[in-house]
Amino acid sequence: MAVIKTEDLTYVYGEGTPFRKVAVDHVSLSVEEGEFIGVIGHTGSGKSTLIQHLNGLLKPTEGRVLIDGEELWADKARLQAIRFKVGLVFQYPEYQLFEETCYKDIAYGPKNMGLPENEIDRRVRETARLVGLSDDVLDKSPFELSGGQKRRVAIAGVMAMEPKVLILDEPASGLDPKGRSRILGLIREYHKEKKNTVMLVSHSMEDVAKHCSKILVMNKAKVFCYDTPAAVFGRAGELERIGLSVPQITRVFARLKAMGCRVDDDVYTVGYGREMLLGALSKQTANERESEA
Amino acid sequence: MLKDITIGQYFPGNSPIHRMDSRVKLVLTIAYIVLLFMADNIYGLLIGIAFTLLMYTISRIPPVMMLKSLKPIIPIILITSALNLFFIRSGEVLVKWKFITITREGVDTAVFMTVRIICLIVGTSLLTYTTSPIDLTDALERLLSPLKKLRVPVHELAMMMTIALRFIPTLIEETDKIMAAQKARGAQMETGSIMKRAKALVPVLIPLFVSSFRRAEELALAMECRCYHGGEGRTRMKQLKTSAVDYIAIAVMAVFIAGVVVVNHLTKGA
């Protein structure tokens, strides 16, 4: 059964005012358990609005959202419980830190879930280890940390709730390249270890290409496509037309193929590209040797 | 929720009223209030109503906005009319039932007061509908600038007001965001006892304060970098200028005030 399902989900900001704006337009999708979904789209395409529906922060103007087969908003009293199933990390989550110590801040979510003290402690320590925060950082005030550290504390705060689905809105934005790959790495690590469903919103095709099982491309409030990375990047021309670029390495290979090299053009990670190139090269040398002999 | 609070109810537009000098608009609004208080009977107020309707028509503000401006003062209107209706005991008695007496004078006064309050609110709302808050503070600063001689920091006050107005929407947006983030972590802000809900606000208020301070610091730095050093010797990018529209508006106002004076006189003679 799909862990997340939306049916004709539509959301309109400022209904009945001159500033009316359809931010999500008849979006229907389903996410299976254990998947790693990448969500991409131009700025303003409705990604953030869409994901805020998935744990009941926004109420759909039209359509339905089902989590584990249970309809959100059918019973308002159940909303809280469903929110614990779908953890949402907002963009720039470090702005939500407020406790005296990082430990307490990470414990805020689990505490709201009403967990016993020892379970909270286990979860805080485990997620802190997962995101790479040492014990002495846990006792510091979150306001003393560096930007990247703050970000990791904030993400840990949601991970510690151990949601079935973890959704992150541009978790790497505003960080330097090292910080970026570190955050993305720890999310991948989390997915591997917990086998939970993860949804990652990002601007960067490269980030999404590397470890997603499926990619959702949003364009102007609508779903442009929702498919495997290979299928999505196969439509490079269309993607470019809506202002999104495929990963650089994919473009390199498309160009190589156009120039007559015998390579596939569904390459979207550098690692796979290297294998492909080496394979093609060794085949070529073998051929040359044959023709010499 | 929070988004529904409108602060600065400015309705952008390009009508003659929108184009008026904000200082003149402010002064004429005061004149309009004077007009309403000069009228000493319902016929004088009819002139006030006519003026209000005329201005709304010219400004092309949707008429529903008139009703909207009245919404918050409905209790005041009800209380005022009730007080006048039941507690004025002089004049011809219309109804007498147990301890309730309603007299003709009571009815007249109640109607008069209600119409006056409605005119007052609807008319003055037009000022905020057609003038952006920034223009309004500008006008206030200019009109109050004589007070500088008395060492009132007029410029600084106006600057503070401008900055505050500028940041209100930003703060609301930020509050919304932080509230959503904490709700996602299980904060209960809509259910539970008052104490519980008040406690749930702490995780919202602390980040909000932190970011406000950060923002204030950044803004101060940015202002200093651009050599801001208070109001002294500062010139303006947007000069306030009076033009033909303003003179016409002043003349129209004068005519209506004269009308009220005449009506007052006529009804007194009768």
Ligand SMILES: Nc1ncnc2c1ncn2[C@@H]1O[C@H](COP(=O)(O)OP(=O)(O)OP(=O)(O)O)[C@@H](O)[C@H]1O
């Ligand atoms: N609180 C709001 N009030 C009114 N309109 C909004 C609000 N939030 C977003 N919008 C509008 O809805 C549309 C979708 O916004 P959304 O934030 O979902 O886009 P996004 O895909 O997340 O963009 P980005 O990549 O920049 O984060 C935008 O056009 C935006 O202007």
Ligand SMILES: [Mg+2]
């Ligand atoms: Mg966004």
